Amino acid sequence: MEYADIAPMMGRLWSPLAAVTSHWQGRDNAQMAVAISAASIVPDRPRVIVQLYKTNLSHDMVLSSGAFALNFLREDQLELIGDFGLVSGRDHDKLDGVDRITGTSGSPLLTDCFGYLDCRVINAMDGGDMTCFLADVVDGKTLSEGEPLWWRDARRKLPPELLERWEQKQSSEIATSRNTMDNIAHTPWQPRA
Numbered sequence: 001m002e003y004a005d006i007a008p009m010m011g012r013l014w015s016p017l018a019a020v021t022s023h024w025q026g027r028d029n030a031q032m033a034v035a036i037s038a039a040s041i042v043p044d045r046p047r048v049i050v051q052l053y054k055t056n057l058s059h060d061m062v063l064s065s066g067a068f069a070l071n072f073l074r075e076d077q078l079e080l081i082g083d084f085g086l087v088s089g090r091d092h093d094k095l096d097g098v099d100r101i102t103g104t105s106g107s108p109l110l111t112d113c114f115g116y117l118d119c120r121v122i123n124a125m126d127g128g129d130m131t132c133f134l135a136d137v138v139d140g141k142t143l144s145e146g147e148p149l150w151w152r153d154a155r156r157k158l159p160p161e162l163l164e165r166w167e168q169k170q171s172s173e174i175a176t177s178r179n180t181m182d183n184i185a186h187t188p189w190q191p192r193a
Helices: 001-010 058-066 080-084 151-157 161-179
Strands: 018-024 025-032 037-039 048-051 068-072 101-104 108-110 115-128 128-142
Touching: 018 058, 018 108, 025 058, 025 080, 048 058, 048 068, 048 115, 058 068, 058 128, 068 108, 068 128, 080 161, 108 115
Parallel strands: none
Antiparallel strands: 018 025, 018 068, 037 048, 048 128, 068 115, 101 108, 115 128
C-alpha cells in the first residue's frame, strides 16, 4: 500500500484540537489529544473515545485516575498547542497560570476555551504505542460561539517556529511508535484501585 493513496482520507479523520486535562495524586496536567471521536448515538448517554500516547504523563494519569476532560480550543488559541503539546508535564506545571475549575470527574476544566467535556473512563484498549480510552461524558458546556480549532486549520496558521517544533516532535514520536505499536496487551482493562 502506498500512503499517498490514502492520505486524503486519513487527513480528514482528525478531530478538533483539544487539551486533555487530568488530575492524579494532587497534580494537574494537560496535553494535546491525538484523536477524539464521539462513541454513542444515544443523546442522553454521550460517550467519547480519546487516544493518548503511552509516553505522555497524561496517559498514566488518566489510566490511574480513570478520568479526563477534553477542553476544545478556539481558533485564537494557537499558542496552547505549544504550551500543552510541545513540553512535558514531567518538567513543569503546564497549567500554571491557566484559569481552570475542577470538574465533576476531578479533572481540571479550562474556563477559557471553546467548550469542554468532563469524562470518566469506562474501558480502555491497548494500541501498543497508545491507549484508546472509552469514557462516559459526565458534564460539559459550550463556552464560545463559532467553531473549535481544527488541526488542518491550525497547521496553516501556526508560526513557522512552532510548526517546525511540532514536526520535530512528531518525527520523534513516529520513530517511537514504529517500535512499540505492535506490542499490544490483549488482557481486559481493569480500573486501578
